[in-house]
Amino acid sequence: MTASLEELPPLREVIAAHGLSARKALGQNFLLDLNLTSKIARRAGDLTACDVLEIGPGPGGLTRGLLREGARKVVAIERDSRCLPALGEIAEASGERLTVLEGDALALDPRPHLTPPVRIVANLPYNVGTELLVRWLSPTEWPPFWSSLTLMFQKEVAERIVAKPGSKAYGRLAILAQWRAEPRIAFEIPPRAFTPPPKVTSAVVHLDRLESPRFPANPETLSRLTALAFNQRRKMLRSSLKSLGPDVEAQLTSAGIEPTWRAEQVSLEGFCRLSRVLDGTN
Numbered sequence: 001m002t003a004s005l006e007e008l009p010p011l012r013e014v015i016a017a018h019g020l021s022a023r024k025a026l027g028q029n030f031l032l033d034l035n036l037t038s039k040i041a042r043r044a045g046d047l048t049a050c051d052v053l054e055i056g057p058g059p060g061g062l063t064r065g066l067l068r069e070g071a072r073k074v075v076a077i078e079r080d081s082r083c084l085p086a087l088g089e090i091a092e093a094s095g096e097r098l099t100v101l102e103g104d105a106l107a108l109d110p111r112p113h114l115t116p117p118v119r120i121v122a123n124l125p126y127n128v129g130t131e132l133l134v135r136w137l138s139p140t141e142w143p144p145f146w147s148s149l150t151l152m153f154q155k156e157v158a159e160r161i162v163a164k165p166g167s168k169a170y171g172r173l174a175i176l177a178q179w180r181a182e183p184r185i186a187f188e189i190p191p192r193a194f195t196p197p198p199k200v201t202s203a204v205v206h207l208d209r210l211e212s213p214r215f216p217a218n219p220e221t222l223s224r225l226t227a228l229a230f231n232q233r234r235k236m237l238r239s240s241l242k243s244l245g246p247d248v249e250a251q252l253t254s255a256g257i258e259p260t261w262r263a264e265q266v267s268l269e270g271f272c273r274l275s276r277v278l279d280g281t282n
């Protein structure tokens with residue numbers, strides 16, 4: 001007889017049975033406490049009428065949490081083929097609500113497997129986490145295919161996502177995330193919750209997408225502008241943005257920004273206003 005989700009063995013046993021020793025190169029730090037994985041799944045909201053995209057299920061701790069919280073369907077992308085048999089057992093126990101795609105989340109398009117509304121939930125491999133977030137926040141069409149993201153990051157990255165002007169953590173990631181979504185740090189998770197424990201504290205960040213960006217701006221202009229401004233964040237804007245042309249000081253002033261300010265003094269709204277001035281669309 002097939003085991004139900006509740007009857008599956010503890011994750012430590014699953015890891016031992018399938019020889020899933022953690023590999024550093026794949027960013028493998030596993031969560032084995034099913035109470036904690038259910039807590040992360042709950043933070044994503046009501047999953048019963050949603051498809052969930054999970055990146056890096058590993059031995060399936062978070063996957064089990066998502067399914068136990070009633071996800072309509074979970075599509076999980078895992079690069080490490082050693083994890084597939086354990087994930088197969090979860091698929092069976094869930095009444096085939098789990099589809100596992102083997103491959104690299106940076107190369108694989110999961111959209112054909114997903115039906116909206118889609119929530120993305122993941123304990124991300126640290127080496128690809130920020131890149132995936134930036135991609136999810138920068139599609140050519142907005143709104144994107146997902147409606148919320150519930151993601152684990154190193155605490156330092158989580159702080160960059162929610163940072164406000166005037167802080168060291170404020171930069172391009174804050175601009176992008178807060179322009180198109182409402183990001184919040186949900187809770188922190190100490191290193192000892194993981195096997196093996198990472199060196200740093202982690203945090204779960206929840207982002208609800210906005211139906212349209214918070215302020216009007218052309219995404220390419222905003223991206224180019226914030227790259228220039230924050231890549232030389234200690235310089236005054238009249239100097240870091242000099243390559244934008246001879247009128248940059250006047251353009252800054254007309255956007256309500258002092259040319260002597262530094263990037264971290266400019267609000268998201270200010271950067272959007274400057275983008276429109278540069279594009280002549282203000």
Ligand code: SAM
Nearest residue numbers: 026029030031056057058079080104105123125
């Ligand atoms: N979700 C599991 C948990 O919470 O215990 C595992 C999380 S572990 C931090 C990251 C997982 O992502 C590993 O299972 C790893 O094999 C997988 N992974 C690493 N790089 C990947 C990639 N490019 N695409 C898909 N999965 C990847």
